[in-house]
Amino acid sequence: MLSALMEAFSLILTPVGILTLIAGTIVGLTFGMLPGLGASQAMILLLPFTYGADPHYAILLFVAVMSSASFGGSLPAILINTPGTPANVCTTFDGYPMARRGEAARAIVISGMxxxxGSTVGAAALFTMIPVISRIITAFGAKETFWLVVFGIAMISLSAKGNTLKGLVAGGFGLLIAFIGRNYVFPGERxxxxLSFLYDGVPMAALLVGMFAVVPMIFLGAKRTVVEGVGTGPATTALTGFRQQSRQGLLDVWRYRWGALRGSVLGVLLGIIPAVGGATASFVNYLTSKQLSRNGDEFGKGSPEGLIASEAANDAKDGGALMPTxxxxxxxxxxxxxLLGALLMHGVALGRxxxxxxxxxxxxxxxxxxxxQLLVSVLGMLTGPFIARITTVPSFTLVPVVVMCALVGSYLYRHNVxxxxxxxxxxxxxxxxxxxxxPVISLVLGFLLGAEAERALIQTLIMSQGSYTGLFQGGIVWTIIVIMLLSFAGSYLLNKRRSRNRAAVPAMAGTNGPDAGHGPAGGAADTPGPGHPAGAPADDAGEARRERVLGTAFALVMLACSLAFLIGxxxxxxxxxxxxxxxxxxVTALLVLVVAAELSPRLNAVLAKMDGGADVFKDKGGSELSAQSMRSHGRILGWVAGFxxxxxIFGFLALPVMISAxxxxxxxxxxxxxxxxxGIAAALLIGLGAASPTMFWPGVLPPYFPGFLGGGRVPALF
Known part of the structure; x- marks a missing residue:
């Protein structure tokens, strides 16, 4: 252990290691501040560009991004009442009221500390558990690995409250996509x-970039600015008394140090559970701290203790989430x-x-x-009030740049256009x-673990001479199965209780606390918006009918795809x-049930009641199926296809023209x-072509000019 620690320090404390940390911190801070984006989008965009780099520095870059994005998301939550990431929703409850009182610097320092x-406790827990994890994984063979994959997809599906059935479908589709291409267990392709470019399977970088980087741009491009309806108020202007407020913020964290430690430990424990995420950890600790605090009534009104409760658990969960990963x-x-995809791409073997x-x-x-986290805390506390203004940039300047990076990065992964x-x-x-x-995360998890799950299954069957009973032998296997079944049963009981409480207790609209709904700008979820005036039941009925028709049509398309996979x-x-x-x-059987539920309101109501209520997802603002929204989204999708x-046809140099257009x-x-x-995009791409011509795609037309930035032809499809 000591030798590994010394080796890690010797790699990090080099000019390259320090610059990598700083770059990852800045990227994570920036993406964390932009609502709709976050660490996963930043990591996805960087993923193809690190291909071929030293795995140690590449992973260090990704971890720095992941660690710093959470604090970045707290800055707009405090200053303009808009959480940068879903995990920062609770930060708005007390952070923004403090900023409105003129204590923005104090709130930022509290958040940073x-x-x-939280990160210190999470990292310490991960480091302390290394010997224990090493012993645990030695007991896992092929059949245990297979059931772990099933368990992971099941737990991810359970996290989609009101949509567990669809979560299982999404995980199954991820597995099906993983089967495309050459089979590493048997000879041949499937x-x-x-198509020859699918011989090695669906490229991981392209799939992740499309789902995690481009999709947020589709929704963001439909808005005028990153954060709509937010002006420059007292929370976003230059701060006064920065030194005094900073000192007070440090004293606040020391005063509530035991609450911070308790929340950090809870965050680690919740992070270990697959699919919990920072938002859940933050909410659970916030509500727990409110119940345990002597000043619980102050939560939601600008309480430093409430702000600490939100941020400590939010960052500590990373250490816990990395253990099963x-x-x-x-x-x-x-x-x-x-991060799992990055580890696999760089050839880092997991587990034993x-x-x-x-x-x-x-x-x-x-x-x-x-x-x-140390770097981003210092940087954010010093410059937070000023760099947070990036959230007011027009979305139409951000969307094309991200799309360009996504396309160029996906090409660089395999040099296949x-x-x-x-x-x-x-x-x-x-x-x-x-x-x-x-849930997209279910699909991605199935895709990433599909090959390993099949390998483990076939290996188990070979060892048991073709008997399926081999899959159910061993105490660890049954422990995983029992935990999975108990999780589904517990989720059912909790959701049933939640549905009963939601029916008995009227919603608290317009409150500024954990019970309030938070839309894009932190407003109440129940408040009628401009497109949904109060007293328009006909419009609501039309919206519901449109959603049902479109949902049924999409389920039928997916059913046809699953049948095609089954026949093949x-x-x-x-x-x-x-x-x-x-x-x-x-997957086909589950989709038949989904289609039946879409067609039958009664069956849909029964499934929703069992699953905690399908309206939970809508409360989070997930779907935007109005005709106007879909037209806007279709326009952005059309532009992406045009890019x-x-x-x-014309190569990389067409992208600057498309950005300007x-x-x-x-x-x-x-x-x-x-x-x-x-012009900036063109300069960067020309520099790439001059420095590394083989990495530059010149398009279909220039192959007749071999000296032009390397030349090239379109790779054969068949």
Whole structure:
């Protein structure tokens, strides 16, 4: 352990390591401040650009981004009542009232120090558990690994309150997508349709970039600015008494130090449970602290103790979420899911090989959590009130830049331009999943773990001489199965109780506490918006009917896809089609139930009641199925497809032109801004082509000019 610690320090405390930490901190802070974005989007965009880099520094970069984004999200939550990430919702309850009182600097310092305490406890817990994890994973063989994958998908599905059935469908579809391409257990390929670029399977970078980076841009592009309806008020102007407020903030954290430690420990424990996430950890600790505090009545009115409760658990959960990720490959939240993809892309073996032969990588992750949080806390506390103004930038200047980075990055992953088409397809799937309440994280988890699950299944069957009873042998296997069944039963009972309470207790609209609904700008969820005036039941009925029709149509499309996978799997010989047949059969059966529920309001009500109420998802503002919203989203999707088509034909240099066109088309008064952004993008891409011509895609037309930035031809489809 000591040698691994020294090796990790020797790698981090180098010029490259320090610059990597600083870069990751700045990127995480920036993306955390932008509502709709976060650590997972930042990591996804960076993922292809780190391909071929030293795995130690690449993972250090990702961990620094993951560690710093949470505090970045607290800055707009405090200053403009808009959480940068879902995990910062509770921060608005007390942070914004403090800013309204003129204590924004105090709130920022409290948030930074509470985040630091949480990350320290989380990193210490992860470091302390290394010997224990090393012993636990030695007891896991093939059958235990198989059931862990099933357990992970089940737990992710349970996190989609009101949509567990759809969560299972999404996880199954992720497994089906993982079957595409060459099979590493048996010779041959599956589901490629003769497309040669799918021989190695669906590219991980393209799928993740499309679902986690482009989809948020579709929703963001429909708005005028990153945060709509927020002006420059007393919370966003320059702060006075910064030094005095900073000192008071430090004293507040010391005064409530035991509450911060308690929340951090709770955050670690909740983080270990797959799919809990920072938002749940923050809410649970906030409500727990409110019940235990002698000043619980002050929570939601600008209480420093309430702010500490929110931020400490929020950051501590990272240390807990990394335990199942590193030990078993089961991510605890979307951030660790992307980190899992980064580890796999860089060839880092998880589980026993990692803790036996690459222990220094584990220590680097631990130190990255701690040092990244330390850097972002210092940087954020000093510059937070000023850099948080990035949330007021026009969305039409941000969307095309992110789309360009997504397309270029997906190409650089394998140097195959058809991967950019996968980005568009993945974005369309991710958008549809989001709109119709299928959790995307379930699909991603199934995709990342599909190959490992099939390998474990086939290996178990071989060891048991083809008997399926081998899958159910062993105490660990039955422990996992029992825990999974108890989780479903407990979720059912809790959801039933929650539904009863929701029916008995009227909603508290307009409150400024944990019971209040928070829309994009922190307003009450029940408050009628401009497009939904009060007293318009006909419009509401029309919206519900449109949602039901569209939801049924999408479920039928997915049912057709699952049947196609099932028919294809039946055609494969022997064990090559065994796991795909089983998965496709289960997904098809679940989709039949989904379609029936969409068509039958009575069945839908029964399933919703069992699952805690389907309206829970809508309270979070997940779906935007109005005709106006879908037109806006379709426009952005069309632009993304246009970016890809132009790049395919004319190469990378078409992207600056498309950026300028997008900005100018969005606001005819911003011609200068459009030209400047296009010029900067062109300079960066030309620099890439000059420095590394083989990494530059020149398009279809220039192959007749071999000296032009490397030349090139479109790779064959078949």
């Amino acid at each position: 509470a985040c630091l305490v 589901y490629t349709g003769g 590193l030990a078993f490959g089961i991510p605890g939240d979307p951030n660790t899911a992307v 090989p990692l803790f036996s032969h690459e222990l220094s990588m584990v220590v680097i992750i631990v130190l990255g959590l701690l040092l990244g 058809w991967d950019t088409v996968i980005v568009v397809i993945a974005a369309m799937i991710g958008y549809a999943f989001t709109q119709f309440n299928y 799997a039946i055609g494969y010989e022997g064990n090559m089609g065994l796991f795909p047949t089983g998965v496709a059969t289960v 890809t088509t132009a790049m395919l 997008f900005v100018w088309r969005s606001d005819r008064q911003r011609l200068r801004t459009a030209l400047v952004l296009g």
